[in-house]
Amino acid sequence: MCDTLIANSAAAGTKASLFAKNSDRSPNEAQLLNWIPENMSEVGHKIQCTYIDIPQSRQTNAVLLSRPFWIWGGEMGVNQHGLAIGNEAIFSKIPANKTPALIGMDLLRLGLERARTAPQAVDVITSLLEEFGQGGKHTLDGHSYYHNSYLIVDSRESWVLETVDRHWAARQVGPLYSISNSPSLETDWDRSSAGLEEYIIHRGLAKSEEKINLSANISDRVVTTFAAGRQRCARSRQLLEASQGEITVSTMASILRDHGSKSDPRPGLFGADICMHASLGPVRVSQTTGSLIALLEADNPLVFATGTAAPCTGIFKPFWVDAIPDLGKLPTDQYDPETLFWSHERLHREVLGNYPERLASFEEERDSLEEEFITGAISLQGGSQSERKAYSEICLTKAAEAEQRWLACVSKIPPKPIFFHDLAWKGFNRHAKWQMD
Secondary structure: OEEEEEEOHHHHOOOOEEEEEEEEEOOOOOEEEEEEOOEEOOOOOEEEOOOOEEEOOOEEOOEEEEEEOOOOOOOEEEEOOOOEEEEEEEOEOOOOOOOOOEOHHHHHHHHHHHOOOHHHHHHHHHHHHHHHOEOOOOOOOOOOOOEEEEEEEOOOOEEEEEEEOOEEEEEEEOOEEEEEOEOOOOOOOOEEOOOHHHHHHHOOOOOOHHHOOHHHHHEOHHHHHHHOHHHHHHHHHHHHHHOOOOOOHHHHHHHHOOOOOOOOOOOOOOOOOOOOOOOOOOOOOOEEEEEEEEEEOOOOOEEEEOOOOOOOOOOOEEEEOOOOOOOOOOOOOOOOOOOHHHHHHHHHHHHOOOHHHHHHOOHHHHHHHHHHHHHHHHHOOOOOHHHHHHHHHHHHHHHHHHHHHHHHHHOOOOOOOOHHHHHHHHHHHHHOOOOOO
């Protein structure tokens, strides 16, 4: 499950549009920050995506992705031109294709690599979708197959794109918008695949073109209900609207950390928040495993990403697509403290032992340090490549040192067990081949 949101410059009160996303996956499905440089390829060269290979574009853009370690594409990302895309799973009455093809995250990366603007990205993704289709398992654990939606934004325009099989519909949106794990387009869209209406009628989802409502016709009510996509989408829009005209990077970080009115997100076997915390299955099996915010100045995007799970326990660090530092060893689904993802997991999973008290022990310092990072990064927007890269390295080091202090503090606070929640996390740790003290 995931949530993606945008605010254009007028609505945000900033000089650039803002993009933000949480990516929710299995707790051990480590997510990493992956920089792909711009590239020139020979005519006829092919690129291997997650399951299939396709012809490579002659020229591709530099991209910073947040992606599950085993997938070629990404859950979210930003390219050198200030284009950002976030992907969402949507569950349809029309079964998703199980035959390997392009998956939603592949299409996201291809859109970022091949487009400079949001409308161009819509063209790239839809043309590839129609040619190669979408299909195959989307998760490392289990057998999850789904269709995909996208929120696509640059410094000037924002588009929502929703797909089912090889069909699609797209609409320009703004000034504020968010999507989650449910279709949002209803009776109006600006562009669509040829024959979309006939396809919906042929599949028995609507009786006539006048009766078509994409969200109502396509959505699988059972899965969509358990995923709480509509509730999370309503919550993110409520929070955006409450800050309209003064939305900042810090505002977006606060929304990505939102648990509604709950002081402790652990209890319960059902429900989902924007900041997702896994518990005992089969419903609460997803955890926010990566978070990203982007300030989208044209050709000079500034990215803030955790590179870790649970943004409420972590910190957003600044990056520039043209000045990426060494991001270290790549993680897998096995515990490895030498990676950015797993080095944070010790703190994250310790906090889960007594969430309210343990988080409170460092929450104020987290916010203060993060605000320092944000202010410093924005002041360096016009700085040299070497200055900006060095600043990212400093922030990574400071964040790692802070997390070690917080871990030492958290470990001294007695746990407050919640039986089913703790049982679930013992299982997650066991599958990661990690025995916590």
